[in-house]
Each structure stands twice: as structure tokens, then as C-alpha cells.
Amino acid sequence: MFIELDFQSETPIYEQLKTEIIVGIASGQLTPGERLPSVRQMASDIGINLHTVNKAYTQLKEEGYLLIHRQRGVVVNPEGPEAMTKERQAQLRQILRPLIADSLCRQMTEKELTTFIQSIYDELKEDRSK
């Protein structure tokens, strides 16, 4: 799996790493039960701090994306994270509302917005079918 990080970005590296892994799982590039590099190996592979990898892995474990076994190492949780809840959907609405409002103000139509979202969805699905 190819991990792409932007060291110039304002987004913390551990968050970027989390995103890369979640996108990897969503797109099927990472399959259920697949083994990920150990904390030490991942840190060395992508040239970042051990603690940064550890923070990302720990949070992904708490969120149900990964399992961390003492012996088998880090694997993609075959059961995956908890299904979307009402609470999480409310949070997502809070995040999306200002983004959609901003797009509206910038003259993006509903049709354009839907097509745009669709294209991101398709891109993830496309990776899955590779």
C-alpha cells in the first residue's frame, strides 16, 4: 500500500496517516485481515516518528479499523468500525454544513455538488475494483 503524506500541510501527520489507512480500507487496497507494517517498520518506511505511527494506530484501533495483536501484529479489523450511528451522522452534518454553505455561496449548484461527491465516491470504488 502506498502512503502519501504532505509534510507541508497544516494537518498533523498522524491524522494524515489515519486518513491514508481509512481510504485504503474503504477503497479495498487494504483488505480485511491484512497485515500492516509494525509501528517501527511503518515509521522507518515512511520516515516519521515512532510515536506518530503509534498515535495513528492506537486511534484506528479504538475506532474499530485495526486490531493490534501482541503476536500477530497490526491487522485490518475484518469486522470493521461500528456502523454509522445517529450521533456520528449528526457530527458529519456539523462538518458538512459549512462546506456545503460555502460551495453554495461560490455558485456551485446542487447538481454540481452531487456530481462532485459522486466522483469522489466513484474514485474510491474504482480503486476497490483494481
Place this chain on the structure above:
Amino acid sequence: MFIELDFQSETPIYEQLKTEIIVGIASGQLTPGERLPSVRQMASDIGINLHTVNKAYTQLKEEGYLLIHRQRGVVVNPEGPEAMTKERQAQLRQILRPLIADSLCRQMTEKELTTFIQSIYDELKEDRSK
């Protein structure tokens, strides 16, 4: 206009205030050319620091949402912000990609996601027609 802030939230207050104003403009609760309370008045109305309001107003001015006149005060820019650019769309894709990936992993279907986005859009439009 009704400004709703969550003082328990991790999102900085100036960002919340910005969001409230952008949503207000998108939904038509704030109309082009409409006057907003002065920095001092807004700070006093909602019980927050002058500098916090100033930061929100200044950024909204830079983004093209507001005009700040020495005499006429703060008004909603009738021309609005710059139309959506390729660069901004690329940024939006960066923000939406992990959110959509996470929703996919949480078994939200494409149809559910589209309906969800649609409902946020409709909510903003509905306020507009009031």
C-alpha cells in the same frame, strides 16, 4: 439573525462564528448588502471577546463574504466570494475524501450518502425561502 455557538466544542469560537455567518448568507437569512452588528456590538451581543469577532470578520472580509467600511460598518458583500475555483475544489476533495471513505467503511451506501448531502442542501435552501 440568530448566532448559535457551542462553548464546549473543540472548534475555535471565531471559526464557529464564521460558519454561522457563511451559513446565514448561504441560506439567505443574511441578504446581500445587509448590515451586521459592529465588532463591539456583536461581541457584546453574544458574550465573546472583541478580538474573536474581529478575527472572524477580518477573515470573512478576506474571503469576500463581508465588506468592512469605515463609515457604513460591516455589510454582507453583494458580490459574494470568488466563484469555486479548481484549486478550491481540490481542497474540498481533500476534506471530503476521508469523510466519504469513513462513511463507506461504516456501511453507508452511495444512495444514503447522496440523500444525506441532499438533506443538508435542502435545509439551507428551505431557510432561504422563509
